[in-house]
Amino acid sequence: MLEIKDLKASTGDTPILNGLSLTVKAGEVHAIMGPNGSGKSTLAQVIAGHEDYVVTEGSVEYKGRDLLELAPEERAREGIFLGFQYPVEIPGVNNAYLLKAALNAKRKHHGVDEVDAFEFLKLAREKMALLGMDPKFLNRGVNEGFSGGEKKRNEILQLAMLEPELAILDETDSGLDIDALKAVAQGVNALRSPDRAIVLVTHYQRLLDYVEPDVVHVLSGGKILRSGDKSLALELEEKGYDWVREAANA
Amino acid sequence: MTTETENIESLVNRRYEHGFVTDIDSDSLPPGLDEDVVRAISARKEEPEFMLEWRLRAYRLWLEMREPTWAHVHYPPIDFNEISYFSAPKSDKDRPKSLDEVDPKLLETYDKLGIPLHERARLAGVAVDAVFDSVSVATTFKEKLSEAGVIFCSFSEAVKNHPELVQKYLGTVVPQRDNFYAALNSAVFSDGSFVYVPKGVRCPMELSTYFRINAANTGQFERTLIVADEGSHVSYLEGCTAPMRDENQLHAAVVELVALEGAEIKYSTVQNWYPGDENGKGGIFNFVTKRGDCRGANSKISWTQVETGSAITWKYPSCILRGDNSVGEFYSVAVANNFQQADTGTKMIHIGRNTRSTIVSKGISAGRAQNAYRGLVRVMPQARDARNHTQCDSLLIGKDCGAHTFPYMEIKNPSARVEHEATTSKISANQLFYCRQRGISEQGSLQGITHGICRRSAESAQRQPRRRRRLGTVNA
Numbered sequence: 001m002l003e004i005k006d007l008k009a010s011t012g013d014t015p016i017l018n019g020l021s022l023t024v025k026a027g028e029v030h031a032i033m034g035p036n037g038s039g040k041s042t043l044a045q046v047i048a049g050h051e052d053y054v055v056t057e058g059s060v061e062y063k064g065r066d067l068l069e070l071a072p073e074e075r076a077r078e079g080i081f082l083g084f085q086y087p088v089e090i091p092g093v094n095n096a097y098l099l100k101a102a103l104n105a106k107r108k109h110h111g112v113d114e115v116d117a118f119e120f121l122k123l124a125r126e127k128m129a130l131l132g133m134d135p136k137f138l139n140r141g142v143n144e145g146f147s148g149g150e151k152k153r154n155e156i157l158q159l160a161m162l163e164p165e166l167a168i169l170d171e172t173d174s175g176l177d178i179d180a181l182k183a184v185a186q187g188v189n190a191l192r193s194p195d196r197a198i199v200l201v202t203h204y205q206r207l208l209d210y211v212e213p214d215v216v217h218v219l220s221g222g223k224i225l226r227s228g229d230k231s232l233a234l235e236l237e238e239k240g241y242d243w244v245r246e247a248a249n250a
Numbered sequence: 251m252t253t254e255t256e257n258i259e260s261l262v263n264r265r266y267e268h269g270f271v272t273d274i275d276s277d278s279l280p281p282g283l284d285e286d287v288v289r290a291i292s293a294r295k296e297e298p299e300f301m302l303e304w305r306l307r308a309y310r311l312w313l314e315m316r317e318p319t320w321a322h323v324h325y326p327p328i329d330f331n332e333i334s335y336f337s338a339p340k341s342d343k344d345r346p347k348s349l350d351e352v353d354p355k356l357l358e359t360y361d362k363l364g365i366p367l368h369e370r371a372r373l374a375g376v377a378v379d380a381v382f383d384s385v386s387v388a389t390t391f392k393e394k395l396s397e398a399g400v401i402f403c404s405f406s407e408a409v410k411n412h413p414e415l416v417q418k419y420l421g422t423v424v425p426q427r428d429n430f431y432a433a434l435n436s437a438v439f440s441d442g443s444f445v446y447v448p449k450g451v452r453c454p455m456e457l458s459t460y461f462r463i464n465a466a467n468t469g470q471f472e473r474t475l476i477v478a479d480e481g482s483h484v485s486y487l488e489g490c491t492a493p494m495r496d497e498n499q500l501h502a503a504v505v506e507l508v509a510l511e512g513a514e515i516k517y518s519t520v521q522n523w524y525p526g527d528e529n530g531k532g533g534i535f536n537f538v539t540k541r542g543d544c545r546g547a548n549s550k551i552s553w554t555q556v557e558t559g560s561a562i563t564w565k566y567p568s569c570i571l572r573g574d575n576s577v578g579e580f581y582s583v584a585v586a587n588n589f590q591q592a593d594t595g596t597k598m599i600h601i602g603r604n605t606r607s608t609i610v611s612k613g614i615s616a617g618r619a620q621n622a623y624r625g626l627v628r629v630m631p632q633a634r635d636a637r638n639h640t641q642c643d644s645l646l647i648g649k650d651c652g653a654h655t656f657p658y659m660e661i662k663n664p665s666a667r668v669e670h671e672a673t674t675s676k677i678s679a680n681q682l683f684y685c686r687q688r689g690i691s692e693q694g695s696l697q698g699i700t701h702g703i704c705r706r707s708a709e710s711a712q713r714q715p716r717r718r719r720r721l722g723t724v725n726a
C-alpha cells in the first residue's frame with residue numbers, strides 16, 4: 001500500500017529525513033517509535049504533503065502511484081488520513097462544517113452521493129456515541145478552546161467518519177486519560193481490516209497493549225534504525241533508545 | 251460575513267482566466283514620446299485647437315516632473331520611450347453603426363470575457379460603452395439616455411460634439427500638473443468615457459464601461475469625466491480585464507468626477523487585470539488618478555472598488571468635500587496574491603462645513619503579496635464639524651505576505667471628529683494544511699477559514715461595545 005524508498009526531506013536548509021525506507025502493506029498495523037526530534041512527525045507530514053518539507057531524494061508510492069505528485073487534498077481523498085500531533089485551532093469554523101465538507105469532498109471524489117445535513121448528523125452522532133464524545137462538540141469551532149485530550153478525541157472522530165485506507169496517527173495517544181485512550185484504541189481497532197493500513201507514531205507501550213502492531217520501527221536521526229515485531233516495543237520501554245543507536249553504529 | 255467578502259474569497263488563488271490576445275489589426279504609433287507624438291494623437295482624433303494646446307501644456311509639465319517613488323511598491327524602471335502611445339483597432343476608420351457591424355472577433359473577445367454585450371446589456375438594463383484598446387466601438391442604449399438628456403459617449407465624441415462641456419470641466423478636478431502619471435495621461439490620453447447628467451435628472455440606468463488592454467506594449471491612457479449637474483444622480487460601473495502578457499504593461503488612467511449642488515455620483519470599479527504569474531512575471535502596472543469633487547452643497551460621491559488584478563496597483567480614489575454638508579465614501583476590497591503589490595487608499599479632503607466621509611478598506615494578502623492601505627483625512631481650517639470614520643481590516647494568508655496601513659490625518663479645525671479602527675487577522679499555513687489534509691480544496695479551505703474569522707469578529711463586535719481607537723480627535 002505504501003512504499004517509501006531512500007526518502008530524504010528537508011525544511012529550509014535543514015535535512016530532517018536522511019534516507020528513510022518503509023513498506024506498509026494493506027491489513028497491517030505499524031508502530032513508529034523514536035526519540036524526540038528524530039523526524040517522526042516530519043515523516044507523517046511529508047506523506048500528507050505539507051509544503052514546509054521538501055523531498056530532495058527518494059520516492060513514495062501509494063497504491064502503486066507516485067504520491068509526491070498529488071496535492072494534499074488529493075492524497076486525503078485517495079484515503080490518506082493524518083491524525084496531527086498538534087491539531088490546529090480554526091476559530092469560527094464549525095466542527096460539523098469541516099467534517100461534513102471533508103466527508104463530502106471524499107465521497108464526491110469517489111463518485112458517491114454526498115450526504116445531506118440529516119444523514120451527516122445521524123452518522124456523526126453515532127460515531128460520537130461510540131467514542132464517548134459529547135455531541136455539543138459538533139457545534140464548536142474546530143479545536144477552538146479544546147483541551148489537549150479533546151483535540152485528540154476530535155482527531156479520532158474525524159478518523160472514524162472518514163474511514164481512511166491509510167491512517168497515520170501522530171501521537172494521538174499522548175495526553176489522553178485512560179478512558180480516552182481506550183476510546184482511541186477502539187476507534188483504531190474498528191478501522192482494522194484487510195484493505196486498510198494503520199501507522200501509529202507513539203512514545204508509549206500502553207497504546208500498543210490495546211492495538212497490537214504487526215511491525216515496530218525505531219526512527220532515529222531521520223532513518224529507520226531497527227524494525228521488529230511487537231516485542232521490540234517492550235524492549236524499548238525497558239531499555240530506552242541508546243542501545244538501538246549503538247547497535248546501528250557498530 | 252458580508253457577501254462582499256464572500257465573493258472576494260473565491261477570487262483568491264484563482265488562475266487568470268482571461269488570458270488571450272485578440273488578433274485584430276491595430277493601427278499603432280511607433281514607440282516613443284515627444285511633442286510630435288502628442289500632435290499626431292490630437293490630429294488623428296481630429297481634435298479642436300484647445301484640446302491640442304491642453305495636451306501640449308500637459309506634456310511640457312510632464313517633462314519637468316519625476317516619477318513618484320514613495321508608494322509601498324517595487325518595480326523595474328519603466329522606459330517611457332519604449333511605449334507606443336496610440337493604438338486603435340483598424341476598423342476605426344469605418345465605425346460600426348450597430349452591433350451587427352462590430353468586428354465579430356471583438357464580440358468573440360467579449361464573449362470569452364463573459365460579457366455577451368447585447369445580452370447582458372439588455373438583461374441588466376446596462377448601457378455599455380465598450381472601450382476596446384482605447385477607442386469606443388459600440389455604444390448601446392444611446393436613445394433611452396438621450397431621452398432623459400443624459401450624455402454618455404466616448405471622450406473623443408464628447409470633444410467633437412460637446413466641446414463647451416469638456417472645456418469647462420476637463421482638468422478642473424485633476425489638473426495636468428497634479429502628478430507624474432496624470433500629466434502623462436493629460437498629454438497622450440487616447441479615449442475614455444464622458445458622462446453628463448443634466449439638472450434634476452436621475453440617470454435611468456447604471457452606466458457601464460468595460461476596459462480592456464489589448465495591443466502589446468501599448469500603455470493605456472484612459473480619460474473619464476463625469477459631471478452630475480444640480481440635483482442629478484448617476485451610477486457608473488467600470489470593469490477592467492487584460493489578456494496575459496509576458497511584459498509588464500503600463501496603465502495610467504485619470505478619472506474626474508464633478509458633483510454639483512445636491513448631485514450624487516456612485517462610481518464602482520471591478521478590476522480584474524492580469525496580475526502576473528506565480529513568479530511575478532507579466533501583468534499590468536496600474537497607476538491611476540481618480541478624484542471626485544463634491545463641488546456643490548449637499549452633494550455626494552461614493553467610490554466602491556474591488557481590486558483583484560494588476561501586478562502593481564497605485565490608486566487612491568479621493569473626494570474633495572468642498573460643498574457644505576457634502577458626503578464622501580470609499581469602500582474598497584483588495585485581494586493580492588503571488589507577487590502582486592497593491593498600494594491603494596483614499597484621500598478625503600474636508601473643506602465645506604459639516605462634511606462627512608466614510609472609509610472602509612478590506613485587504614486580503616496571500617502568497618508573497620503586499621497590500622498597503624494609505625489614507626489621508628485632511629480637515630481644512632474652514633471645515634467646521636467635519637466627521638470621518640475609517641475602518642481598515644487586513645487578512646493575511648500564510649507568513650510571506652504583508653499588510654501595511656498608513657493612516658494620515660491632518661486636522662486643522664478643532665471641531666472635527668475623526669475615528670480610525672484597524673484589525674488584522676491571519677490564516678496560518680497550518681490551518682490551511684489541516685483542512686486540505688481532510689480533503690477540502692485549497693480554495694474551499696480558504697473560504698471556510700475566512701468565514702470563520704469573519705464570524706468571530708462579527709460576534710465579538712456584537713458582544714462588546716465597539717472598541718475604537720480614536721486618533722486625531724479634538725474636542726473644542
Ligand SMILES: Nc1ncnc2c1ncn2[C@@H]1O[C@H](COP(=O)(O)OP(=O)(O)OP(=O)(O)O)[C@@H](O)[C@H]1O
Binds near residue numbers: 011034035
Ligand atoms: N518546520 C520546521 N522548521 C524547522 N525545523 C523543523 C521543522 N519541522 C521539524 N523541524 C526539526 O526537525 C526535527 C524533527 O522534528 P519532528 O517534529 O519530525 O520530530 P519528532 O520525531 O516528531 O519528535 P517528537 O517525538 O518530539 O514529536 C526536529 O529537530 C525539529 O526541530
Ligand SMILES: [Mg+2]
Binds near residue numbers: 170
Ligand atoms: Mg512528533
